[in-house]
Amino acid sequence: xxxxxxxxxxxxxxxxxxxxxxxxxxQPMCGFSNAVVQILRMHGVEGYGAYNVLExxxxxxxxxxYSSWPTVPQVYIGGEFIGGCDxxxxxxxxxxxxxELQKVGIRS
Amino acid sequence: xxGITCEFLQEKLQKELNPIHVEVVDLSDGCGGKxxxxxxxxxxxxxxxxxxxxxxxxxxxEELKTIHALTLKTMKPAQWEKQKET
Numbered sequence: 433x434x435x436x437x438x439x440x441x442x443x444x445x446x447x448x449x450x451x452x453x454x455x456x457x458x459q460p461m462c463g464f465s466n467a468v469v470q471i472l473r474m475h476g477v478e479g480y481g482a483y484n485v486l487e488x489x490x491x492x493x494x495x496x497x498y499s500s501w502p503t504v505p506q507v508y509i510g511g512e513f514i515g516g517c518d519x520x521x522x523x524x525x526x527x528x529x530x531x532e533l534q535k536v537g538i539r540s
Numbered sequence: 541x542x543g544i545t546c547e548f549l550q551e552k553l554q555k556e557l558n559p560i561h562v563e564v565v566d567l568s569d570g571c572g573g574k575x576x577x578x579x580x581x582x583x584x585x586x587x588x589x590x591x592x593x594x595x596x597x598x599x600x601x602e603e604l605k606t607i608h609a610l611t612l613k614t615m616k617p618a619q620w621e622k623q624k625e626t
Contacts, residue, residue, distance in 0.1 A: 501594075502601075502604050513590070515589060516593075518612045518613060
């Protein structure tokens with residue numbers, strides 16, 4: 433399938449938490465993607481949508497344009513773009529990630 | 541070699557975001573491909589973290605095309621004061 437805006441809209445709403453990353457959660461291929469996976473694990477987030485940009489060049493470019501964000505990983509919660517690794521880490525450290533997850537009914 | 545230096549990034553951030561504190565660390569042994577940046581600015585007041593990071597990304601849009609890896613942290617002045625105490 434081609435990564436149109438409609439397709440992205442659909443994909444980011446399909447799961448409560450969606451991550452576009454390098455590699456897969458079982459085997460991240462980059463330290464930044466690994467950090468996001470570890471933080472989600474710490475919060476007990478399971479079965480989130482994970483999409484490997486290394487396997488799909490169109491996705492890799494498309495996701496950056498869709499979110500107007502220059503890098504991967506990218507994290508979506510409840511269909512909303514939250515940010516990359518640094519933002520997720522800082523939200524985690526400040527305790528705000530718990531609130532974001534609660535909004536979609538995930539208790540960490 | 542990207543030719544990008546800490547001083548260059550620091551000056552650019554200084555000019556555009558008028559930070560009360562800015563730290564740029566080159567993590568690439570001088571090749572200019574990997575940086576860690578901390579920006580503390582009044583301009584972040586009332587803005588969510590995503591918006592704060594976008595401001596820095598926009599400021600460094602040209603450089604981000606060649607920088608391979610960037611660790612970015614943004615803070616409001618009050619958060620920075622609090623962190624300094626601990």
